[in-house]
Amino acid sequence: MNNTFNISRFALVLGKDFQEGWKRYSLQFLVMLGIMIVVLTWISLYAYSNIHTYEYNGITYTSVGEQLNLSLLVAGTFMFLGFGIVFTSTLMEPMRSKTQRISYLSIPATDFEKFFSRWLIVSVGYVVAFFIALWFADALRIMITSMRYPGVDVSFLDFSKMIAPEGYTGHAEYLSYSRQVFVALLSLYIFIQSLFVLGATFWEKASFIKTFSAVAIIVTLFILLCRWAIIHSYANGGDGFGVMIESLGDENAQMLVLTCIFLFLAIVNWVVAGLRFRESEIIQRW
DSSP states (O other): OOSSOOHHHHHHHHHHHHHHHHHHHHHHHHHHHHHHHHHHHHHHHHHHTTOOEEEETTEEEESSHHHHHHHHHHHHHHHHHHHHHHHHTTTTGGGSSHHHHHHHHTSSSOHHHHHHHHHHIIIIIHHHHHHHHHHHHHHHHHHHHHHHSTTSOOOOOOGGGSBOOTTOOSSSOSSBSSHHHHHHHHHHHHHHHHHHHHHHHHOSSSHHHHHHHHHHHHHHHHHHHHHHHHHHHHHTTOOHHHHHHHTTOSHHHHHHHHHHHHHHHHHHHHHHHHHHHHTTTTSOOO
């Protein structure tokens, strides 16, 4: 028998987690859906209440269409990040109290299977739930907006506007102006999500608030350090940061380096979180 990972045993652990937590997951899904409906509908109603036209190259455009789609994509991106880190902070939800922790750790499965089950739910499971909720929220947005403005053709979110095609130089209607930038931003989200996975294994109560505070302090100190280093570099008549950035090559190479750094740090955070999870039976949690 495999003492590290067994697919049948893992499926039982995952099924047990869903069976015992379906009420909590359903409530979280409904809260997320409700906030999406309010935000997306408000943006859409506000946009259609301020319609005006403009001309470009002899063609008349309205101010809604593509600009509204971009506004909705931006709002969806921020909600994806916000809901993601909040939901990730519930990684240790089945182990918040001593009784719950003993019960969960008594499940006949390896620590890796238990941790991977929780990680899969708060990462991959969340992404699936988010886009299902986004589809329902967008459908309701269209229904409500069409009832309010019956003469207006309201369209679904256009996800093809997520990444601009190569060589695009038109108006700002795409969420990301290149594929490399989009991948770098996605890797940044994965890194941030991994920080909250790690934070959940350190703090039993108010995990989101404590992790957010710790990350905010670290980011602030890092920005201040970079600012001091840049000022110090220029004060000495040099441009060390500029030379270092230029040495990485073009923008695509720079985005690739950032992507690799974020993914590497995310893996490190997940590994440390897994080790913390294994110690949860003996450690004194904050």
